[in-house]
Each structure stands twice: as C-alpha cells, then as structure tokens.
Amino acid sequence: MASEYSFTAELWEHDGMASWHFVSLPEEVSDEIEELYAHRANGFGAVKVNVTIGASRWTTSVFPDKARRTYVLPVKKPVRVAEGLEAGVQARVDIVVAA
Template identity: 35%
Template sequence: MSAPLTLTAPLTRWQGDRGIYHLLVLTGEAAEQIAMHARLHRLEFGQRRGFGSVKVAVRIGGTRWHSSVFPQQKQSEWILLVSKKVMRGEDLSGGDLVAVELELL
C-alpha cells in the first residue's frame, strides 16, 4: 500500500445536460501516479475498469468517502466528482481551492 496522494485543486463548476456538477481536475504528479496505478491494475487483472476509472478513498476536511477518478486527455488529467453532500458538509462552493487526500484502491 502506498502513501496517500495529497494535493490542492480548484473546485470547478460544470453545467451538463442533466444538471450542475462540481469536480476537481487532478493534474501533475498526482495524475501520473494515478495513471501508473491504472496501468499496473490492468497488467495484474488483464482489464480496465469502467471508463478507465480508478477506485479511490477520498478525504476533504473531515469528510471521507469512496469514489472513482476518471481519465481525461490520455490520462494526463483525472476528474473527481464532488457531491452536494460533501460540498455542504465542508462548506465548499465553485472556485474554492480544496485540499484533498486520495488513497488509490
């Protein structure tokens, strides 16, 4: 088991066909480590998870939950959706810089 990834990213508001979503775009060293984890998973199990996702345990402030991150642009960026429940619990809004801790599962 590796050490959790810690990073800070702006909370982005995105308007989709089915509503408004809030997400964190994970880039840089964190994105590279997630991509490597995804490649190792594929080598070990012989298949990718749905949409190329990687399961994670997430902590923002005092809120912890399990989710998945999804690759964008050839895995140089990964997306983490942040639910309304987490946003309310941590008093977050679009544009806030958010400190996040990810454990790759």
C-alpha cells in the same frame, strides 16, 4: 500497498445539464496513478479511491478527462455542503488508491 496523495485544487462545475462538480488532480499525481493503476481501471478508465476533504470521507473513483489531460475527482453535493465548498474555491484533498 496503497498510494496516498495530498494536494490543494480548485473545485469546478462541469458544463452540462447536470450540476456535477469536480477537482482536477495535479498532473504529477495523475501521471503516477496512470502509470501504477490504469491497467486495473474499469471500462471508463475509473480508478477507485478513498477521499478525505475536511471532515468528509467517502469512496469513489477518479476518471480520466481527455480534454483536461488529467484525472478528475467528483465531489458530491453532501460533501460540498458539509465543507462549505462551491465552484472556484480551493480544497485540500487527500486520496488513497488501494493496491
């Protein structure tokens, strides 16, 4: 059984050498993923998900971010370009965590 989540969140850029962009999952979504799937996470605590933003679909992982106290979703450059996203823009996100 898979868990599906839909939400709107702001795209943000990580402070660091690389230009990584993320969306922070809402607290209630993160809490549920933690409860249901943390036991299956890899060494970094990553949980595999299928993502849809606009017409873009891909498979990646969400990662726990202790500083933000939530999971974060990386949004790769080809998706940002295809969907016209940049830091500070709100994005509608659909994710599916496969059981």
